[in-house]
Amino acid sequence: MRSxxxxxxxxxxxxxxxxxxxxxFDGRITVLSDEDLPPYxxxxxxxxxxAGRETADDVVLAPLSDEVxxxxxxxxxxxxxxxRVVLTPAGPVRYDGLVIATGARARRIGTANQAERVLxxxxxxxxxxxxxxxxxxxxxxxxxxxxxxxxSTARALGKDVTxxxxxxxxxxxLGTAVGGHVRTxxxxxxVRFVLTHGGVRLxxxxxxxxxxxxxxxxxxxDLVVSAVGDVPNVEWLAGSxxxxxxxxxxxxxxxxxxxxxxAGDVAVFTxxxxxxxxxxxxxxxxxxxxxxxxxxxxxxxxxxxxPSRYSWTEQFGLxxxxxxxxxxxxxxxxxxxxxxxxxxxxxxxxxxxxxxVVAVNHPTPPAKLKRLLARPAMEAAAC
Amino acid sequence: xxxxxxxxxxEGHGLCADVAPEVYELDDDAxxxxxxxxxxxxxxxxxxxxxxxxxxxxxxxxA
Numbered sequence: 001m002r003s004x005x006x007x008x009x010x011x012x013x014x015x016x017x018x019x020x021x022x023x024x025f026d027g028r029i030t031v032l033s034d035e036d037l038p039p040y041x042x043x044x045x046x047x048x049x050x051a052g053r054e055t056a057d058d059v060v061l062a063p064l065s066d067e068v069x070x071x072x073x074x075x076x077x078x079x080x081x082x083x084r085v086v087l088t089p090a091g092p093v094r095y096d097g098l099v100i101a102t103g104a105r106a107r108r109i110g111t112a113n114q115a116e117r118v119l120x121x122x123x124x125x126x127x128x129x130x131x132x133x134x135x136x137x138x139x140x141x142x143x144x145x146x147x148x149x150x151x152s153t154a155r156a157l158g159k160d161v162t163x164x165x166x167x168x169x170x171x172x173x174l175g176t177a178v179g180g181h182v183r184t185x186x187x188x189x190x191v192r193f194v195l196t197h198g199g200v201r202l203x204x205x206x207x208x209x210x211x212x213x214x215x216x217x218x219x220x221x222d223l224v225v226s227a228v229g230d231v232p233n234v235e236w237l238a239g240s241x242x243x244x245x246x247x248x249x250x251x252x253x254x255x256x257x258x259x260x261x262x263a264g265d266v267a268v269f270t271x272x273x274x275x276x277x278x279x280x281x282x283x284x285x286x287x288x289x290x291x292x293x294x295x296x297x298x299x300x301x302x303x304x305x306x307p308s309r310y311s312w313t314e315q316f317g318l319x320x321x322x323x324x325x326x327x328x329x330x331x332x333x334x335x336x337x338x339x340x341x342x343x344x345x346x347x348x349x350x351x352x353x354x355x356x357v358v359a360v361n362h363p364t365p366p367a368k369l370k371r372l373l374a375r376p377a378m379e380a381a382a383c
Numbered sequence: 384x385x386x387x388x389x390x391x392x393x394e395g396h397g398l399c400a401d402v403a404p405e406v407y408e409l410d411d412d413a414x415x416x417x418x419x420x421x422x423x424x425x426x427x428x429x430x431x432x433x434x435x436x437x438x439x440x441x442x443x444x445x446a
Contacts, residue, residue, distance in 0.1 A: 018432035062434040365413035
């Protein structure tokens with residue numbers, strides 16, 4: 001293998017490049033990114049960038065080595081796996097090995113004539129920052145990590161903030177105990193929550209200024225932001241023959257087909273029970289990209305990908321770090337501190353074999369949180 | 384090569400130490416600690432790799 005092409009310009013792409021270099025791959029590495037900026041972190045977009053405290057200099061990651069050929073503003077438009085060529089507006093790019101890391105874009109619920117506000121890229125972050133500065137009231141549609149972080153930043157700027165969702169925000173991610181705690185803190189900070197039955201329709205054009213619920217209730221605000229999930233960028237793979245099912249389908253080593261691997265938000269894989277799943281998070285992009293690059297180099301001898309299932313959010317003065325299965329059910333066992341005191345280390349379903357551990361404003365390093373998790377017998381034997 | 388760590392920016396996610404434990408550690412408050420004042424040449428690629436996975440861009444590489 002003399003040349004590897006990495007399609008994508010975010011953390012999965014970057015990690016694949018670094019993993020190849022750390023493994024002393026000395027062939028040519030080409031990165032094709034449709035972004036204007038060199039690889040950056042999206043994590044501060046909903047926080048420092050949205051608040052106007054941070055700009056590109058703060059979010060751009062340590063620059064790639066000169067040995068790597070980075071092409072910005074170069075989207076992949078097609079893939080010919082027979083001839084091993086990625087098509088771009090600047091011409092075809094040949095590869096021996098291909099890493100697909102095209103990520104995902106914000107899901108939209110508006111109509112074609114609506115300039116819906118979303119937050120996914122740096123540019124979208126800047127536009128939202130400017131709109132937010134002009135607004136006195138904000139309506140956030142979707143109460144996941146992103147929606148709640150936007151709500152937190154907007155509230156800290158003194159905006160009147162309402163979060164609209166189908167279910168109590170954060171419960172599906174953090175479980176009812178921690179989700180409820182975060183909502184209590186957010187409500188105390190002045191955030192209003194609206195639960196709807198059925199989806200909402202965005203009102204107003206070109207910029208939405210309200211939503212209408214399925215039962216006809218209307219809510220209005222100067223600024224409406226949609227934070228309703230993401231859509232994998234797979235359109236460029238149409239006709240390539242690669243398996244696409246709500247993402248690019250990868251095996252246990254993140255391989256797609258001979259000479260092709262995929263990682264990050266674009267990758268979908270089969271879980272134990274046969275269901276297809278994506279894990280669109282920073283940690284998972286890093287972990288999949290490491291596995292994918294190693295599989296490209298070493299095939300079956302590469303270690304299989306094992307998600308650590310580590311995620312985090314910061315909002316309303318709370319720093320929440322979670323490892324293990326999402327949406328832990330019922331009341332946790334308290335390993336240290338307490339939620340009422342504002343600092344807690346919690347485990348589910350019990351302290352002897354935790355499946356989920358959450359730290360709220362608790363300085364336990366993530367590596368230690370992971371060690372608190374009960375490991376399946378086979379995995380433990382392999383370590 | 385030198386790595387510059389912004390300890391005020393560090394949030395203790397520990398990905399640097401996952402990728403390059405020879406270069407990065409977390410202290411008891413989960414804040415990054417650099418193990419080398421100057422990165423030895425044989426660890427330079429690992430040091431760069433660890434710096435680039437920081438989700439809050441708290442690590443800078445200086446040639």
